[in-house]
Amino acid sequence: MIIDQYVLGAFEEIDKTLEIALRQSSLTHQRQSQPSNRAYLKKLQDQLWLVQNEVTLLKAGLTQGKRQHRVSFPVLENVLHKLQQQEEDVLRDFVAVSGDVENSVRSAIDQYVSVCLYYSVVQKSLKELPLVSDTAIYYGDVHDATRWSLLYALQVLPNRLVRILRRSVQNDKKYISRAHLARDLKALGHGWYDYLLRKADRMVMIQNFQLVGLPNDAKKVARSIFALPLAAVRQEVDANRVAAEELFDGTTRKLGSLLGQFPNTHDFEERTRLLASFFDHNARESSPNGAEKVLLDLVSKMTVPSPMKYVEKPGCWTRYWPSIFAVLTYGPGSAIAIWQSRYKIVQFCQENIVDFCAGLVQNWIWVPLQQVWSTVRHDEKNSTLAIASKGSLDSEFSSLTRMVVQLVAENSDQPVDTTNLAAQVETGNLTEFMQIYEHQLHHPIKNIMTGKLVRSLLIQLQKTKVDGSLALSGIDQLLQSQQLVFGVVAMSPAVLILYVLWTCAYRLTRLGRLWSNAAQLKYKLSSSLNNIERLLNYNHHDVNVTDKDLNTGLLALEVVSARQCGDRLIPKNRRSEWIRDVGELVDTNLGHAARLNVMNRIYHVYGRFLT
Incomplete structure (x- = not known):
């Protein structure tokens, strides 16, 4: 690379x-x-x-x-x-x-x-x-946390028991052979008992866990005894960590x-x-x-495996056998319960997944799209966004005009121009009607008894209804003018859900995970660039050859890590430039000042992709 x-x-x-x-x-x-x-x-x-x-x-x-x-x-x-x-x-x-x-x-x-x-x-x-570095970090995390140490002890327990049994069989062949020949189970038991005593003696002599006398408090005695296995586990984990760190530094x-x-x-x-x-x-x-x-x-x-192959974390089977054991223990019962509830599960999936997806597409995508299309085409037949019906205002206005013209004609001594009067009513001019209404109010009881005032009040009520219809018609026209906006807003939640689903599916197929790890990549890249600049700032004239070689090796590892992270963050059309610039960081023909200038170029050229 x-x-x-x-x-x-x-x-x-x-x-x-x-x-x-x-x-x-x-x-x-x-x-x-x-x-x-x-x-x-x-x-x-x-x-x-x-x-x-x-x-x-x-x-x-x-x-x-x-x-x-x-x-x-x-x-x-x-x-x-x-x-x-x-x-x-x-x-x-x-x-x-x-x-x-x-x-x-x-x-x-x-x-x-x-x-x-x-x-x-x-x-x-x-x-x-x-x-190897990840292995050292893994053992360091296990050593520092009690719960991880206990989990590690549980994970390696089967493998360790098999190893102990195999080693004890090789060391105590005389007991096993005698027990096998004479069928003497007691001799075999004594052999195992002696072996366990030797292991217990070694456990007590653990480094940094020396018991000077026995405490008088029974709780302290119990706590000390229970702490012995944890100390043994931590000693083994620390030894593995030290071995991994020494191998990493030497290599x-x-x-x-x-x-x-x-x-x-x-x-x-x-x-x-x-x-x-x-x-x-x-x-x-x-x-x-x-x-x-x-x-x-x-x-x-x-052609043979390198020593680094033997310094690694416990295998997958070793780390995950407790989970596999739990699945095998509770899995059959859970599978039977799931099979017995299969119809309820199918019904639940039908109601909450299938119907939801169908309703989402039908009601929140297809129907809003049709409404948007109708709005763009000015298709009034398929328009559903309205407050008042189209013909109600015309019929009510015609009825009001006829009522006013008839009332004015009946209460006027001279011939009435009905066409002119109807035109005045359509424009909202009810002056002649209001004059008749004011005259009726001079004798309200008489006019109520004769029905004239009641008729005028009903006409007033019709006028109020027409005014309300006019207001609703204005609101209706306002809504229809914004119908495209309402359709897009109604469709946006479904589009957002579809976008999220599509993005998750794309990341799952390309990256192997649902959520993007761009933040982790940027953090790792930032750490690598920081280490690269720190290593380049070292004055090689003031360090010995061993530290110089160590810094050179660490610089190569950090450059490889930075390039791998940058390949996933830098656009494809700039990737060749990125590979060229990162490669110059380990070019032995360039001095330290020149490589520091390369770091500055990386920061100001690719900074917007890396932050």
Whole structure:
């Protein structure tokens, strides 16, 4: 990841060196090669082709940015083994071999293998060291909390009992054999009893838990006895934590030394020495091809698990067997209860899930959409948003006009222009009617008895009703003018629910979780950038070599963590720039001041994506 460009450049340099050597050899006038020499060269070419095939696959993965090819170390080991075997055959048979083409091909093979080994070692370390750090943090959390210590004791109890039983069987074979031969269960019981006593004695001698005399209080005695298992668990957890931290620090130092020195040298023997120091291998070989033999030993070590594989948290089965046991214990009864209540569950799902979804789509999406469409089309037939009916105001107004015209015509001595009077009533001018009404009020009792005043009051009541209808008609028109807004507002809750459901489904399929972890990524990225700047601010002239290598390894781990977090936060169109800028933080060709300038560029260019 952080050494991809260097590895590609190293491969290109080896290719050019080999090509130049072959061209120079072809231009040089040499004597005709012997058949044995040609056969030896043919074998070298075959081994070179195998190595170059692995290099080509690795380069393709690094260039395309896809899933990177894993180097096949059994193939490289077989190639180096055959080279050693061919060298022994040459020395044994005293075959005269020219020192141009053969040495160039052999040197290219060794350089290819060393770079592949360097790449694999760095990638493997960058992948496994964070797991070792997480393991140390896990054991630290378990050690600091009593409830986690007790849970850890419960989790490892079955595995620990099996281990104790197996070890006790191996240590007390005499009891078991005698009990098996003589069928003497009492002897077997004495054997187990002695073993448990020895374990109890060891538990009392736990570090930092020394009992000086016995307390007089019975509660204190009981508390001390019950505290012994917890102290034993914490001692084991603390030992695991210390082992994980020591392995992390040691491997990080070796990784930092390798990252700081390997890219700055082109000598094969020096590169082999650096790789051997990472594996704690003795690289003192005085033979002509001693470095190649050391490289063969190092390649063979890549096919076996590294020590970091053995420092890890308890397995999934160990951590989750209490939950699995609880599920198996209460699961069958719960399953039977669920099966017996299946009809109620189906009814509940039908009423609360299926009907809810159908009603949500029908009443809150489809119907509002139809109303919005009708409003946009001015389709008055399908409009449902109204307070008063359309024809009620016209009928009431016509009735009022007829009533006023008839009353005025009956109480007037002269002919009445009904058309003009009707036009006045439609505009709200009731002057002639109000004059008749005022005249009737002079003799109210008489007019009430004759019914004239009652008739005028009923006309007034009709006028009030028309005025109310006019007000409702105005409100109705106002609502109809805002019907589009009401339709969108009515549809917005359903759209919001659908958006949330769609977002959750998308995150579940792409991220593997319902809720986005952008906040966690930003927090982790901020912490990594802070550590990177802190490590770059160290003055390397004031620290020793060991701390310098440790800082270099920690810097590489923090850069990898920052890049992984940034790849998920930075937009795709800026991701290539992000990878380039982060890669410059571990570029050994840049000084500390230049890399600090890179940090400043990262902050002011990508700050809006990272906060």
